[in-house]
Amino acid sequence: MKWLVAILASVLALLLPLPAAAQSQYKLLVLARPSTYHYEYIPIARDSLERLARLHAFDLVYTNKIEVFEDDLQQYAAIMFLNTAGSELTQPQRRRFEEYMRAGGNAMIVHRAAIMPVDDWPWYEKLVGRTVGVHPMLQTGVVTTVDRGFPATYGLPERWLWSDEFYVTTNPHGIAINPVLNVDETSYDPTKIWPGQVSHRMGADHPIAWHHQYEGGRVFVTTLGHNGEMYRDPTYIAHLMGGIHWTATGLGRQP
Known part of the structure; x- marks a missing residue:
């Protein structure tokens, strides 16, 4: 009798549908290219972002190849420029990215990616929402939360x-942004900079992370993330993941 029950159980298992494989929620493209001052972060950030992708069920394409902008960009829910500015792209690739945004694409800008040569690509400067000038030396300061929601x-x-x-940023294009994080300038020296350069205070209104709408899509910018070890820090990674989630889906904000 036991053998009959075992056979019936085996037959039933074959007839039942297999559990569905975990489905990806969306696809994220990350462009991370080495530069003079930003290169050690690349493998560290890749490892952390790949773990986030597995944990939060999204597909990740992590690359240093700008040729990816010649492929179908519409497959990506969002594109992250990770310490890599739009100045790296060729003119045709820039046009493809502009088309992507106008069609409802979304962008995330991290640290060095916010810096563009003056008048190199005004459209990208407007995408970022602020123009980065000089910046003081790396220092310890107090970051303050502006938008808890x-x-x-x-x-x-x-x-x-x-x-x-x-x-230190300016707003020559008059772009309205929604600050997420500020930095308290009383907690560090905003004028501490290299010889021959001058850095000015921005005052109480000193955003270092923000979001806004641009063209047809969402843009999230965080100017934090200078060195590689930061991409191992749980608090910073949580900050990035929150930006990824909102940028890719538009969800998660408290009213």
């Missing part, structure tokens, strides 16, 4: 002791 702040305290290059 934005996903990129959910893992952060109200006041966060962090060491980074706190970029």
Whole structure:
């Protein structure tokens, strides 16, 4: 009798559908290219982002090849420029990215990617929402949370002791942004810079992460993330994941 029950159980198992494989929620493209001051972060950030992709069920394409912008960009829910500015792209690749944004694509800008040569690509400067000038030396300062309802702040305290290059920015294009994080200029020396350069204070209104709408899509910018070790830090990774989630899906914000 036992053998009959075993056979019936085996037959039933064959007839039942197999459990569905975990489905990807969306696809993220990350462009990360080495430069003079930013190169050691690449393998570290890749490892951390790949772990996030497995944990949060999204597909990740991590590359240093700008030729990817000649492929179908519409397959990506969002494109992250990771310490790699749009100045790296050729003119045809820039046009492809502009078309992607106008068709409802979304972009995430991280640290060095916010810096563009003056008048090199004004469209990209407007995408970033601010123009980065000089920046003081890497220092420890206090990052303050401006928008507690934005996903990129959910893992952060109200006041966060962090060491980074706190970029000084201007708004020559008059772009309206929504600040997510500020830095408290009383907690470090905004004028501490290399010989021959001058850095000015921005005052109480010193955004270092923000979001806005541009063309047809969403844009999230964080100017944090200078060195490789930061991409191992759980709080910083939570900040990035919150930005990824909102940029790719538009979800997660508290009203």
